[in-house]
Amino acid sequence: MRIVIPDDYQDCVRHLDAFAKLEGHEVTVYHDTVTDLDTLADRFRDAEALVLIRERTPITAVLLERLPSLRAISQTGGGAAHVDLAACRRQGVTMMAGTGSPYAAAELSWGLVLAAMRHIPEEAANLKAGRWQRTLGTGLKGRTLGIFGYGKIGQLMARYGQAFEMNVLVWGRESTRKRAAEAGLEVAGSQAELFERSDVLSLHLRLNEGTQGIVTAEDLARMKPTALLVNTARAPLIAPSALEAALRAGRPGMAAADVFDEEPVIGHPLLERPNFLGTPHLGYVEKDSYELYFGDAFDNLLAFDAGEGVKNLAD
Structure with missing residues (x-):
């Protein structure tokens, strides 16, 4: 053949x-x-x-x-x-x-959480350039991990968050909310509440007609200026250009993504943002x-x- x-x-x-x-x-x-x-x-x-x-x-x-x-x-x-x-x-x-398998993608997602919250890439570059301790990171213990989509990857992320003593908050379609509640997790009262309360919010939805653009500019504007949005699922889950505008406005304060609208990426407005951490679609790699x-x-x-x-x- x-x-x-x-x-x-x-x-x-x-x-x-x-x-x-x-x-x-x-x-x-x-x-x-x-x-x-x-x-x-x-x-x-x-x-x-x-x-x-x-x-x-x-x-x-x-x-x-x-x-x-x-x-x-x-x-x-x-x-x-x-x-x-x-x-x-x-x-x-x-x-x-x-x-x-969900494991590699979940591991990368959690790696982005740690890297962004503790400014690991930036400080590693600082150290190589002879600069010592230039940022102040944020710990995870006691903070709220929001999970949008509670499938196989979302379930692993919830376990990682619990291991780091975070408060886990879940939102998604009705079956998602039911599974999360059965697992003893807190379910947000609405999508708006998920974005308002999360200190770290990780997207784990399948991309389809119903989820394309499901994260709106209004959702992002509800996030805390200290919050981190993580997307290792699919870029079109977020409304076009909404993330770039949100990062310029400072809500959320940071974002990390492994996925882009068109790949491979040569240049992208997000890569120019100091409050953005990107990786080249490594989730399953x-x-x-x-x-x-x-x-x-x-x-x-x-x-x-x-x-x-x-x-x-x-x-």
Whole structure:
């Protein structure tokens, strides 16, 4: 089978233990990101299968029409919003998705909390430049951790907050609030209350039509000038340009994010803000996660090639 793997930024896929599963197949790996339709069509022209790394490459109907050899797409992780499933169905392309793990993303989220509240990146840079103790950090004990979305990652964040003796406050849809209450956590009376009371507020929602732009400029304006907003979920959860404006206004006082509207990021207004800490979408970029994600994606592809029954999201 001729397999193409795009967007391997770090050139790490070939070095995973899971890559051995593809022995005997013709595999081409690309390390840059391409958005031009003609270039994508040329790269994928002879591919019988694509292995996609999360949502890095949108698979549109127009692109699929130019890929007559394509028989299958195997997605790392479970999301498929970037793939036109109706077009896959029309073209007879089987679309498979795998599973993931919440741990790496939750760990990075908590790392951003600590790094931002204690100014760790700034002080590490100060030390290397010969400057000693230039900031005053903020501790977590006794402060309120707001969690917007109580899924697998949100649940881990709640446990981390409790381990640091924080007061955990949860908000989300009705089922979210019910799970949080059953776990003995405090549930906010409203979305507004969540933003008003949180000293650290972490977003852990899935992006869909109902959640796009769910965090408004008004929500951000309710936050304390000492508060931190953390977003390791998806950038469009926040209304366009609202976070930049909020940071200029000083409510919240700080923000940390691992996700951006368009990735990879070359330049972005947020990166110019002194009260913003950013990382390049590292939430799932960790060896154990990659072994799990790619191992699952490769297994699905091999099962398809062997004619075994696979779950086709395009059906």
